[in-house]
Amino acid sequence: MNADAVREKLSGVASAGIAVKKAAAPERLKNGRFLAGAMVAGVLLFIFSLQQLHFDYARLGSGTLELLTMAVKMWPPNAADWRLVLLAAAETLQITWLAILLSVAMAFGLSFFGAANISPHRGIFWLVRGFAALMRAIPVLVWAIIFVAAMGLGPLPGILALAIHSLGMMVKVFADSIEEMDQRLLEALRASGASWLQVVVRGVVPSVATYFLSWTLLRFDIDLRYATILGVVGAGGIGWQLIRAMRMYELNEALFITIVIFAMLYAVEMLSNYLKKKIIKTA
């Protein structure tokens, strides 16, 4: 290329650059105005809602005082019914354990059909992803209310509600893990004449196993937290005991139940951190 041609090309690039900037400037200004407008609207909605919902400052003061006196009345914790409370806590753990295993088993099977890189058919891929999105879009408590209405009080509706909602998330995160794995490994298996099942079991599973385990641990933590409040709508576990104590104004017992919940969640979090370290070591 001679010098003239180079100069011509460079000047072309430069003028193109200016043209892009000129075009981009009004665009940026427009975006800025839109964002400023959105912020003003957000503040206005805040003020309007304070008015609309009668945000009562006097009640805020008296309520805080009431809360403090209640906190004082709660002390000391009453552990007289400890047997009942601990059994309910155990039931919460069992609900979580059953729900997580059910959801992981189902998500494990479904995720291979919901990962774009290995799903046998585009239609199946969308079906699985859509199903998962719907399952997790409906909140756990709504699922629990539905199942309690359908099959009555007790741990069973709680297990199903948790399992279904977790399934929605687990299918998504499992399938995402599969999509993120190194595609070249699968290419090698396909090139050797491996079938779809063989590619999945010999290639995908060993590559994503630790990711699946880590996600399961994380979800166990989340599910346990949900399981403690499921009792509120009558779906079994320690939440039911807490609601019962509060309704009967057994504040000292409610404090004891709260302490048990806290201890249980803390212990499980410690355990899952420990397991996570072990999983990372095997990776």
Next chain:
Amino acid sequence: MSPILTVQGLKKVYNDGTTALQGVDFTVQPGEFLAIIGPSGAGKSTLMRCINRLVEPSAGKVHFNGADVLKANQRQLRLLRREMGMIFQSFNLIPRVTVLDNVLNGRLGYMNSVKGAIGLFPQQEIEAAMRILARVGLSDQAFKRASELSGGQQQRVGIARALAQNPKLILADEPIASLDPVTSESIMNYIYRICREDGITCLINLHQVEFAKQYATRIIGIRAGHIVFDGAAEQLTPAIIQQIYH
């Protein structure tokens, strides 16, 4: 002798509009050690992947060992692929499983789908895999995880996996591009020696012209999706090399 591989009018246009191959024709006789050279982006990898249909060609014909590869259904394709071993630039081993399991993956095309998936390999296949590992000097590494091996060792596992397929043809896609010069030499020696000893035909994509000249019985030069040279190593003059790469 009838050719083992015939490629006619092979074209590939990717979905984004990139044309990788614009009508490629060549024939390979059994026992050839054929190097394909050319700058990166010339279409070497696409060409190789169109032969075993890891990439679906847009037009053209591929005949392997008498069979029409592009007309094969899924089951027939599995049977064709198992006779073509492939070696990759990035080795493409499953890092978390043992070296032996990676070699046995080369046998999956011969196995019942379920039995292969859960790894129920017959004892004689495991022994055969161990013998192949001995040939590439990795007997003592068989039960290590693939990820614990060095690059050169991983590529030897890649060669062993291809060899486990008992292939008639080996497709080696830039097998030494990720390795240092000394290891590259050693890997080239392994591939060359094994193909000669077992009478396996080999197509090998290479970036380095010197290696192509040193080993290949024939060289094809590709530039921008066209074959611009097809001949013996001696015919590859500096002027032609210049033409391929610039």
